[in-house]
Amino acid sequence: MDARYNTLFIGKVLKVYDILDSTNSEAERLLQKNKIPEGSIVYAKKQNKGRGQMGSQWLSGAGLNLTISLILYPKIDFPKEQFLLNQIISLGIRDCLDILELKNVSIKWPNDIYINDKKISGILIQNSISGKKISHSIIGIGLNVNQSGFEYGAGNPTSIFIEKGKTFELDKVLEILCSTLEKRYLMLKSGKQELLKEEYYKYLYRKDLLSEFKKKDGSLFQGIIRGIGPEGKLIVENKGVMESFYFKEISFA
Ligand code: BTN
Numbered sequence: 001m002d003a004r005y006n007t008l009f010i011g012k013v014l015k016v017y018d019i020l021d022s023t024n025s026e027a028e029r030l031l032q033k034n035k036i037p038e039g040s041i042v043y044a045k046k047q048n049k050g051r052g053q054m055g056s057q058w059l060s061g062a063g064l065n066l067t068i069s070l071i072l073y074p075k076i077d078f079p080k081e082q083f084l085l086n087q088i089i090s091l092g093i094r095d096c097l098d099i100l101e102l103k104n105v106s107i108k109w110p111n112d113i114y115i116n117d118k119k120i121s122g123i124l125i126q127n128s129i130s131g132k133k134i135s136h137s138i139i140g141i142g143l144n145v146n147q148s149g150f151e152y153g154a155g156n157p158t159s160i161f162i163e164k165g166k167t168f169e170l171d172k173v174l175e176i177l178c179s180t181l182e183k184r185y186l187m188l189k190s191g192k193q194e195l196l197k198e199e200y201y202k203y204l205y206r207k208d209l210l211s212e213f214k215k216k217d218g219s220l221f222q223g224i225i226r227g228i229g230p231e232g233k234l235i236v237e238n239k240g241v242m243e244s245f246y247f248k249e250i251s252f253a
Pocket of ligand 1: 022024053056
């Protein structure tokens with residue numbers, strides 16, 4: 001695959017592998033060796049140890065989907081601003097799906113992209129901190145493109161093929177994704193935080209709708225997602241009171 005994308009820096013360096021353990025792991029190895037240009041992408045046609053959130057596996061049919069890691073040097077404050085990265089990456093993936101004319105795409109806090117109630121993409125961000133700043137960030141993205149079925153059920157998966165009934169060239173999808181991710185990253189770089197938040201809220205899964213949640217202690221409650229607080233905590237209204245939760249402290253029941 002050539003890095004001939006019409007972007008300023010995202011995807012200009014594109015390292016393509018037939019097989020890797022995990023693109024995030026390969027990006028870590030590359031960063032240990034050299035400083036590689038911002039926007040570089042590691043892309044594997046197949047991963048045999050694809051990593052998901054919270055130590056889970058990311059399974060993806062060989063040559064069917066996008067499994068990539070993007071390297072950024074965002075220099076934003078940690079932990080105060082770290083969630084900005086989740087926001088821009090989620091919005092960038094959503095924009096790409098929008099260009100491909102997928103309907104009902106939403107962003108499920110904190111790391112998933114959904115079509116209706118099905119997961120089409122997952123994000124795994126690994127930040128490296130220096131002082132109070134994020135010095136580099138490895139952004140792993142799994143986007144289901146041409147897979148026609150999933151034997152494994154986690155997250156109720158779907159793909160672009162399942163939703164649209166036709167296959168897409170992976171190279172083409174990656175080209176669009178590079179440009180939509182870059183557009184969102186440049187918004188962050190130019191201080192458009194408020195606009196990014198507004199748009200993130202616009203697409204936030206089940207925002208302002210009554211949903212059933214489960215807390216870490218197993219207790220269930222009905223609440224309404226109202227937004228995202230400092231450090232990316234989910235703000236849920238519970239009987240008129242606002243509560244906020246870190247990722248592992250709450251899930252949909
Ligand atoms: C999740 O939803 O659990 C996050 C999934 C992230 C998967 C991607 S695939 C490319 C990159 N390399 C990995 O090992 N994981 C991420």
